[in-house]
Amino acid sequence: MSGAYRIKGAGRLTPARTARFSFDGKSYTALQGDTVASALLANGVHLIGRSFKYHRPRGFLSAGPEEPNALIDVSRDASRRQPNVRATVQEVFDGAIVSSQNRYPSLSFDVGAINDFFSPFFAAGFYYKTFMWPKAAWHKLYEPIIRRAAGLGSAPKEGDTDQYASRFAHCDVLVAGGGAAGLTAALSAAKTGAKVILVDENPTVGGALRFESGTVINGQNGYDWAQSVLAELKAMPNVEVLTRTTVFGYYNHNFIGLAERVTDHLASPALHEPRERLWQVRTKKVIMATGAIERHMVFANNDRPGIMLASAARTYLNQYGVAVGHNVGVYTAHDSAYEAAFDLKRAGVKIAAIVDCRPNPDQKLLDEARALGIEVLAGHSVYDTAGRLRVTSMTVGRNGGSGKRKIAVDALIVSAGWTPSVHLFSQSRGKLKYDAANQRFLPDVHVQDGVSIGACNGTDDLSALLSEAAAAGGGEVAVSGSNANTWTGGMIGAAEGAG
Known part of the structure; x- marks a missing residue:
């Protein structure tokens, strides 16, 4: 190893x-x-x-x-x-x-x-x-x-x-993001006969499904489902799939700029291959499935090495097989951090404690934490951390209380919830609206011929997300999320570009 x-x-x-x-x-x-x-x-x-x-x-x-x-x-x-x-x-x-x-x-x-x-x-x-x-x-x-x-x-x-290349392309539908929403939308559009370009900046598609451990779609593990959809798309002559490719610009008249990293991951690139390729695409319709970004918690010295987002810890574990620490603390104001703690615990990593600043977390999460032997400190906050080149402890206390407790950790994962990734939508001159109930900004008025779907559109439920994506593609795709209660790929858990 x-x-x-x-x-x-x-x-x-x-x-x-x-x-x-x-x-x-x-x-x-x-x-x-x-x-x-x-x-x-x-x-x-x-x-x-x-x-x-x-x-x-x-x-x-x-x-x-x-x-x-x-x-x-x-x-x-x-x-x-x-x-x-x-x-x-x-x-x-x-x-x-x-x-x-x-x-x-x-x-x-x-x-x-x-x-x-x-x-x-x-x-x-x-x-x-x-x-x-x-x-x-x-x-x-x-x-x-x-x-x-x-x-x-x-x-x-x-x-x-190095050499660099550029390419011009035209398509009927360009899908930005290869997560559950983006894949569903691309497949839906492709089945109508439309020429489709699917873009994702990661080496593999799946988005949040890369770190989700319990999501099932159409009877398959979420990540395996994503790979099967990818294979189906690649087999279709009217579909172009571009991984390691970033949508960096959404300009007038549905003109899209893409930056493809062609050889940055290769030890010995072929002499004829460019290092990067610039794509300039004209498309009739843009489907934005750009996901959401997890937010950091605010506390003193929250910038020490070893303090990271809960979704990051989950990605390192479930995609790369890496534990971010041997004794991990959790600080959260959102349910998704519990799933990260549970995954780490099941993998043999000690969870020092889950500190939840909310006074009444979901009882199902508390029951599962108790079954796994994880201490949950509800109504508590992390006030400070210690450690010079890496976090060594967190100082925890009850909200509004005077007593403080120092807990040893070698990593601390945090989650304050999720912010829809509306950057591309805003660049297209789209107008946002404020969702007061969930304290987030969501796409509202689309100035150009485009549509936002999935986590970037505030769609949290898996079944609703899949239906929304299929409709955005203009066709019909038989998809069903059989365990929507465990899905954290919408507002709860999608990563940028995930959908």
Whole structure:
């Protein structure tokens, strides 16, 4: 196995297929299909970077493209280097050379961290007054230092030896997102004879089904169902499936921009293959199935390495077979974190406690937690955490109470609920409405010929989501979610691009 945190029998990667890579000069073993993030977590590495201003230690927050912390430098050799790559989406390839950024001389000992000690003196805007005097010092002292400190990664000095390509395409329907909603909509549209392009930024389709463990669709495990639909779509001559492809722009008259990562995951790309391909697509209809993004909980020192979203922990476990810790704490204001805790517990990971700031969580969740031997502290909050380069404990207390309790953890997963991913819809000039009951913004007025479905449209129930997606495609698809009560792929659990 590749790492002390890799769980035998968990995940969907093949243990016999390994790859070697290095991180900050140290060599590690990964499994083919790992991201840099999952491979490092498998080896117990949580520290991945430093914050921009105060150089505080940073770890992985997510498992997808919404990652704010894990920016790395990736190279194959001295002439092919790419800074500011998200470790949560960069797939490991044999021989990859990965380096952390924004630190000196090393990640664990960064002299820039002295800024954190002087943070009380660095109030927002302090530099507007500080660097005005003496006037002569600006060009010789202040400006050179500030320019060297600006940014995170360092730009390559060598010329880019890679090739890039572009392609123009036309279709009847473009589906953004390959989760349950996106797959259903694409299949529905394809069965009408329409020319369909299905786009997903992940290497595999499935969206939230990649980390869901209990979802059943048409009698199949949710992930297996997604792969069967993918196979059906690929066999249809009127369908184009683009994975590792990001929809980055929704412009006037249904003009869509796509960025396809063609060879970034390969150890030895073919000479004739481009590194990336730009797609410029004109489509009659756009179906947005872009899912939802999990929210972080707010508490003191919630940025320590080892503190991450519950959906991320679940993805690392169920997709990559990696436990984010051996003694994991949970802090939540939403039901979906319980499912993450249950999955980890069943995989043999100790759950220190589930801290729920709500006074009355769902009784079914409490009963299941009790059956698994997990302590639930309802009506409590996490007030602080400890640990320098990795979280070591959380301080917990009753809401409004005076007594505090310190609980040892080596990882803390959090969930404050889900925010529909409406970025693409908003870029199309669509107008949002506020859903006061669920405290979220949802698509309202579509300016162009497009439709939002699934989690990004606020559709939480699995059966309703599948029906909505089939209708959006314009055809009929026999789909049914047989266990909608355990589905967390809508507002509860879809990831960006999941649907």
